[in-house]
Amino acid sequence: MILYDLSSVLIVTLPVLSFIFLALLGNRLKPKVAGLIGTASLATTAILALIVAAGYFFDFGKVDGTYVRHIAMQFQWLKFTDNLAIDLGVVLDPISVMMLLVITIVSTMVHVYSLGYMKGEQYFDRYYAYLSLFSFSMLGLVIAVNIFQMYIFWELVGVSSFLLIGFFFTKPSAIAAAKKAFIVTRFADLGFLIGILMLSYGAKTLDFFVMIERLTLAGSPYLASFTATSFLGMSTLSWALLLVFMGGAGKSAMFPLHIWLPDAMEGPTPVSALIHAATMVVAGVFLVARLFPIFAISAPDALLIVGYIGAFTAMFAALIACTQTDIKRVLAYSTISQIAFMMFALGVSGWGEGQNEGFTASMFHLFTHAFFKALLFLGAGAVIHAIHSNEMKDMGGLRKMLPITHFTFLIACLAIAGVPPFAGFFSKEAILSAAFHSQPGIFYVGLITSGLTAFYMFRLYFRIFWHNPVPKDSHNHEKHTWSMNIPLIILGLGAAFAGFIPFGSFVSADGKPVDLPFHPLFSIAPVAIGLLGILIAYILFGQKNDIANKISSALGGAYKAAYNKFYIDEIYLFVTKKILFNLVGRPAAWFDRNVVNGILINGSVTVTEATSEAIKPIQSGRLQSYTMFFLGGVLLIAALLIIKFM
């Protein structure tokens, strides 16, 4: 037991140690050594995570057939009052252990891959330092014992994401993207912070598990007082949870806070694979999952809103993904859509036996998605490495030139399209079945979206690997970059076989094993619509032809709107530049310039200056006049003393 506790603490501390080491001494090391140190530290955490996961799931985690949480370490960090104390600690429960596995494995793969992909880049050591910082923050986020610890690490992942998006800091577009990501997620975190304050005020604690207990037990005084007041037809608790979800929506790029994620693709491709596909962007899903009992038992209305936002975002992002031409942007919108799948899976889930499949399905999809989406990004990175372009029109016919990339990319595409027996099939099936049983409306949205998913993924696949002849100015790196090929192969194995893990017996909302239903008849529709999507993609993009162009020009305005991302960015710009800047920014600037600067600052300067000019002549430089003042002072004091004691 102590061994597992120690390992789980080490999982979090090793990356921060390597971050400190690389940040302080990285520039004195050879780039390759710095990279290997970062990789070795992450590989060690991956091994430790495997040990902890094996121990938790097969040894000490299960008590009487139920997985219980295990606090590996906890100590008080800040104590303000008896109610308000902030602890730091490590909690092991099914979802956090599952996340530890996902994060450490994908992060290790990305570390190895970056050895090849980022070779020769300037600031190679700094890149690895940032990666370590990110891994540390993300691991700290998932093992958080209280909501405030989570918030600290939540902001830390935001910072490391900012640093990594802006890694190529000489490119103006990268800097703009980094700022955009930071500001949008910060804005969302404002809601998160208010939600935290409301929740902790209502439950009188910050600790997740005490909070869940106090806010879910029927007859609890905390719950009663929290739900007593309502606003716009929803209880205060629901509003608090929705504000917390706003933070989650910002990180997980839910509509309408999704605008930062496509731009975040300015960062190096392995970073996109790690942060903007597999780990950080699912933090919002993880947050909702962490507070799931409160959502499901005490605020089903808030959970339903989560479900609807998820379903809408899934469809919306999938439509945009069909029209984009930058391959990383296609993948970014696909990520938004898939995370929205996880989100609405949580939204349609309920509490209790037979109703909480959605929770398990969501976590299952999170798990499989991490593998195939990271694989897709790393594959796209290999393609970009060979072609030196992100644009689809520069690609085509690469399947002979990059056989390993082609094969693993195909597996990932099949997995995300939900073709059996690849990983995505099982998790998506579970999500759709959970939706079908509780919210049929969301189920149909999900069904159509999974058809769209198959279509845009295979559009991407055919445009990259079939279609045109091989471009002339491409370089075949694949033969001598094994550091890039090995992660592709390992993640490919994950994308192909992760679906066979009996996930329901490990992860569930209440710790009891869930039997994920598998009906061959039910899966006919999703698989058929997926295959249809692939077929349409083949007809349109398998060979060079004009059908796709004709269709897009026939669609006219609709196509243009989707291509321009439904003008969401323009709406944001309009609101910020035209409305906020003019109505708030300019008056504030005027106030600052004239009142604060003019009256307060310059005014006090003038007064000080005039006074000093007036009293300056006293200091004449004549010694004897100084002594005269001195003598005068002495005599005055003497006179006062004499009067006093007379």
Added chain:
Amino acid sequence: MEQVPLSHILILSSTLFFLGVYGFFSRRNLITMLMSVELILNSVNINFIAFNKFLYPHQLEGVFFTMFIITVAAAEVSISIAIIINLYRRFKTIDIEDTTTMKF
């Protein structure tokens, strides 16, 4: 034995003190001013000795204070002379009216 009364000694020391103060204000020569300061210090010394003798004849604090003042005065003189020499090198004079640039 007939003693010199305290008031006589105090008259002497106040005379010395005000002579020193007068000299400090009226002289323009830095050396003379320094000598005036010594006069002031010595008048204080006389006071210490006198009060020690008349008020606490069995104690020696006043005497010791005088010893300290003489020591400090010696140190002060050496520093003052050094300052005056530097002033002389800078201004070619030790007249206090001509060395008024040390301000604001």
